[in-house]
Amino acid sequence: MSSALLIAAAVVFAGPADAGETLTPGEWPMFRGPNGSGVGTDPLPADLIQSKYLRWQVDVPGRGWGSPVVADGPEGPTIYVPTAMPDGTQMDVLAYDLATGERRWLRKLFRVAEPDFTHPTNTYASCTPVATNEAVFVHFGKYGTARLDPANGHVVWERRDFECDHFRGPASSPLLVQVDGLSPRLIVPFDGVGEDDQYVVALDAATGETLWRTNRNPEVQEVVPDLRKAYGTPVLAEIGGRTLVVTTGAIATDFLDPATGERVWRIKHGGMNSGSAPQVMDEPDPFQGGPAILVTTGDAPTSMAMLTVEDALDAESAQAGTSKASPPKLVWSSNKSAPKRTSPLRLDSDHVLTVDDGGVASLIHLGRSEPAAGGEVESRVRLGDSYWSSPVMAGAIFTFGKEGTAATLSTGIFRGRAGAPIELKVEEKTSLDEGVWATPALAGGGLVLRTEHTLRFYHPEGTTK
Template sequence: MIDTARPPSVDPHMSSALLLAAAVAFAAPADDLDLTPGAWPMFRGPNGVGVGADPLPADLIRPENLRWQVDVPGRGWGSPVVADGPEGPTVYVPTATPDGTQMDVLAYDLATGEERWVRKLFTVAEPDFTHPTNTYASCTPVATRDVVFVHFGKYGTAALDTKNGHTLWERRDFECDHFRGPASSPLLVQFDGLSPRLIVPFDGVGEDDQYVVALDAATGETLWRTGRDPEVQDVVPDLRKAYGTPVLAEVGDRTLVVTTGAIATDFLDPATGERVWRVKHGGMNSGSAPQVLQSPLGVASDAVLVTTGDAPTSLALLATDSDLTQTKGAAASDPALAWSSNAGAPKRATPLLLSLGQAVTVDDGGVASMVALGSDVDGDGGEVLSRVRLGDSYWSSPVRAGGTIFTFGKEGAATTLETGVFRGGADAPPELKVAHKSTLDEGVWATPALVGGGLVLRTEHTLRFYHPDGTNE
């Protein structure tokens, strides 16, 4: 496990006085707060894998299965998260005015859609430009039983009491030129021997705008700050930005934070922020969460699948098994770029791992692909095994409930996929098959949450809960 005896590396750019001034103390002792992650606690659920606990029918997205729907004021692509709060399971979503002058958080009862509270959080006099395809509330929160952690990029990060939305602490002192607006989502890290901490990436275009910070979950104090590799400064500013969500990976006997920025993916020690590894793969604008493979998924080694974003767009498999890295000629302790491929690679949506050694991707143009992950560092991965054209365009990431994969498009397409051997016999590779198609009355940019035996969906202006049992009436 991690050597927690090593002292944390505190941000050299910030004085102790500034740290204390920027963090607002908890209203209650940290020991009295339950930070148990919710059933769908972050972007794409537990550790960003995009898989729900309950199987759901392929025809779930029908009017008769809509249990409730509420209008969400403002504008935001931040995905819904769900935790079992003091009054029961609660859905949290961020929102903002279209011009970015007001940023809020809303909480709804999962069972009924009743509004629990609204927290008007950050007021911004002169927000920076945000691209029309982005919003000022595109970062997804992290939800626990007693605290919901929310993030709006440079405009602020806060811990809110789930009972009433009151601020427990907030930080508004991090500088970053997002250029097109913020969209990275945080990760809550907690395990034995390590105090709970929020990992937050900042990947902007300025000279000092590519870094990752760890904030104490109890106080908001900076525990460490690690800059991206200086090599990112060698590219023009627009190619330095990224919007990825970090995840945790067990690599050998260590637990590491895996975070994708422009050009490369970093493996960081969550205790100190030390960069253990850096794997260069190119690209920028990545908005996905790395996906951690384990040998039970059907590959011969532990590895991490990343989407590199634009320029060029590709899928990349980073092998962390020492046998494979030695085959590649690297040191035994270093990961290697096992393969990369632009076939089936999405620019924005996170890939969805299957238990058969494949991944399902949905690209911006509405093509779903099943991609072989492979097991050979010499490059037998990346082959597209099956492809289905869905129509529409997609930034929402696919999620899976049992054998059903749900996809949602920016113009309202709602298509579910199934996998299986549909032709060629039992020895043939599996294929993707469209199981059900419907059309919503407005588009979807956020990724849904699979909780409570159903699916929570944020559309352009509403929040909806689909359940196989239908309405409450």
Template structure:
């Protein structure tokens, strides 16, 4: 499977197979309602027990996500019928006698699954990864032998690429990227980051990134941000193709690719966002960074690329639109209240943004700022939405919603 993150027109899609979907948070043809909120355009709503920030993924009629107890002692995979909200599978995947600390703003179930026909891959960081048969709910394989002290809890999501499942482990103690054989769970390759972090403080070495797989000028690349650097790997064998140094830590936004540039967010760092030409080999920092931007860049919520514009909502509710080729500001405006950690989604000319306190806004894409609507839900959002057809699926802190025009 090749994940191409582009900004041109896209058709309607029923499947949403990864964190940010198959097209970087976009479902261009979806016709979603603008009158949304608690009790508005809600087709169904079901509670989700435990605590988990993992986003929903969808294949066919099934919607999957994961959850865990607050203390991390038990971890589940949950499957729902996307039309009715009825539970199809409720699977206890892992039990843990010992768990490491998880920051209250994170959870033990923050890694979004990856799904394809017949199999869903659930990942809980160093606590384990498993492939589950989507029909029977039985495990096909599991791996619990890769150690990493995530320090504040895991959050990187797995990515399917061909016969591989690519996952990053950027912890306090060790930092590496792994490709599993998706059929057997065996390790195809494992590559230590090899980054000069400039410190012995492991807190400055951690990250929560999800790979983006692209093909550029005939070369396939798995681009995986970390603290201080982003590294491009050959997804077949783990060979390092290039690395770019941008500084920072806690990188969480998934990279985007458009018109020969990769857009990388470094998390907490001086170069908050850089646009990089994914060419050359070795350290390409001095030659490949085409522009950088640092004003009101989100630390957690991934960006959107639509019609040559880069849209983002930062943690404090400031929305920005940049020219994707130059990095110049098209507009920047405070759009929402509360804190925004959920990544926005795009559908049919509109951007939907959800905050931790349950409020949110709908913005119109284009060269001028326009707020279409504001809304409120009973509970806040850490997970990012998924879209299938003309339905949007929201995971709040307490519930799972299906949103559809009435």
């Protein structure tokens, strides 16, 4: 990797930016919503995915699996989606009015004369943007990262100098970090197959300059190239009185200091090709080690790993923002109903729901209250189809398949006896006219769905026509 990348070369400015600004997160600001949780605030009816609730539908030009994000723009709530020419020679961003589906602007962003190979199941626009009320951050892997003005899509800054052999195409999405004492920063993972292609960078949100770069542990480079790649999206977790960036790559999950990029901890669990966002399982306690973290390994092996920090902290350490907690422990790892590509959905502190590639939805016990039950499947239901779109929850749980299956699940407690497991139940199931690869957004009291060629908004009040 060229040393020029470490000094923020090729930063392009198209207007002033305030380094001390505060950016207001959107209603559904990133991949899978707030901190990658997949959980919305407004309960939605189980039969929402029907034509009578389809408020609008528009065609989206190009091709892309990047998920829609939603923020309150200058003209009201706005949806932002990335797209690209199928051959990768042009990469763009579109903005749509949430209420009407009217296109507000199209920003033709990056032209690429000779794009690298991308697998047919991937696209050149599979990375999900980050949206705030004041800015839109878009990422297309090695081809470019940019901040756009939400009013018109004008470029505030862009970076096109990061090198990475994605091998199968880019798909990792960025994370915007705003914590006390730090300027806002965009955390961007690069996990390709070259020897120097596994690293995480922090870009100043105002200027695009590189604040730090942290390479993955050298042991990642020791495996064969195809096992080095990953597509994970980072999240934040409060651990040991500190806010840390949790980012899963090939082989291991790293816990990074957002101020410096210092690797605080690294937990090796195996795997590669992970496209899942780590899931924070419960609220932190400043005098305990912090929350449990659930990560999925992708392939080789396909499994889920439960990480916890158990050591207590004293009040002085918590007040000072330092950590005396020992490294997170790998409590259990299980291949039972572990998804290769979708992210698990946290239901409560003891349960997650997974939907695997083969169309099986599973309710999995985390073992928080019953350690012996960690990783055990309590309930399972076959949905059919194949799933790369991650499930989301708004009262009911909504899942979408690559062939157009739309299934709504519930986790009602049907206990015929004390201690009986929670049962997973299909409430509604229908078929759309085309498949879904992107994860939906929960915003505006409804559900924004990106299908293979369209963008749709389902709302309990139905159409406005």
